[in-house]
Amino acid sequence: xxxxxxxxxxxxxxxxxxxxxxxxxxxxxxxxxxxxxxxxxxxxxxxxxxxxxxxxxxxxxxxxxxxxxxxxxxxxxxxxxxxxxxxxxxxxxxxxxxxxxxxxxxxxxxxxxxxxxxxxxxxxxxxxxxxxxxxxxxxxxxxxxxxxxxxxxxxxxxxxxxxxxxxxxxxxxxxxxxxxxxxxxxxxxxxxxxxxxxxxxxxxx
Numbered sequence: 001x002x003x004x005x006x007x008x009x010x011x012x013x014x015x016x017x018x019x020x021x022x023x024x025x026x027x028x029x030x031x032x033x034x035x036x037x038x039x040x041x042x043x044x045x046x047x048x049x050x051x052x053x054x055x056x057x058x059x060x061x062x063x064x065x066x067x068x069x070x071x072x073x074x075x076x077x078x079x080x081x082x083x084x085x086x087x088x089x090x091x092x093x094x095x096x097x098x099x100x101x102x103x104x105x106x107x108x109x110x111x112x113x114x115x116x117x118x119x120x121x122x123x124x125x126x127x128x129x130x131x132x133x134x135x136x137x138x139x140x141x142x143x144x145x146x147x148x149x150x151x152x153x154x155x156x157x158x159x160x161x162x163x164x165x166x167x168x169x170x171x172x173x174x175x176x177x178x179x180x181x182x183x184x185x186x187x188x189x190x191x192x193x194x195x196x197x198x199x200x201x202x203x204x205x
Contacts, residue, residue, distance in 0.1 A: 001103075002040040003087060012091035016041040018083045031087070038186060045083065051113035051190065055202045059122040082106070112200075113139045116190050118172070120202060125179045127186070129160055133170040139192040144172045147187040149204070155181055 001016060008014075014031035016039075031039035062082045082104045086095040118131035127148075133141055144160040160172035185204025 001043065001085070002034070004037045004039055005039065005087070005089060008037040009089070009091045013088045014039050015088045015090075016043070016085065017088060018043055018085040020045070020083055022084070026086075027082075028088075031182070039087075043083075045105065047109050049109050049112045050198055052115040053165070053200050054117040054204075055188070055200075056117060056119040057122070057203055058119065060124065067102075074144060111138070112198075113192055114141055116141070116144075116198075116200070120186070122203075125177060125181075127174075127176040127178055127183075129172070129174040129176070129188075131160065131172040131188075133162070133172065139194050139196075141190055142193055143191045145189040146174055146176065147189060147199075148176070148178070148181075148183060149185045149187070150182045151184055155183070 001018075003016075005014065014033070015028045016031055017026040017028050019026045027043075029041045029043060031041055034040055050097070082102055083103050084100055086098045086100045088095060090096075091177055112133055114134055116131060117134070118129070121128040121130075127146075129146060131141075143162075146158045146160065148155045156176075158174055158176055160174040163171050163173055183204070187199050187201050189197060189199045
């Protein structure tokens, strides 16, 4: 974290105060002077890193069509989402403090892994999955599975096929026939180059 104090008083002590959640005490870290009124600190922050999910679902039953957009499926079980912080400057007996501000750190949880984007089209008993491989340069997807449930029972686990895209980005695809099955929910299981696997429910309750 870095900031500038335009009315910095030579010899004054500057501190960066932060806390990870309300109810905790603020921790104070001495600011490292960089010149020109600029200061910098490094603070240890624990975050749970997960991919960004963007899956749209469209469903056709008979002649009726309903579309539900899951534009931003939120990351669950995050350690924190942000920090509250302020800066203080003490010069002899005079203490000045900035207002408390909030810094959202959710974007940091989504920078390591390639996002999981695509759509699920449901036409009567046919389920068509398409996910896009973007090659973000970080951790790329290596495999995706669909876990299909009826109630609490796992009906089937199907791997999506990776199609090389030629001049286009590769895609993971699957067409699944659910005839005779009562599908209640579907989870996608995504595996990355580093061997880490993530799951997210994309259909059902």
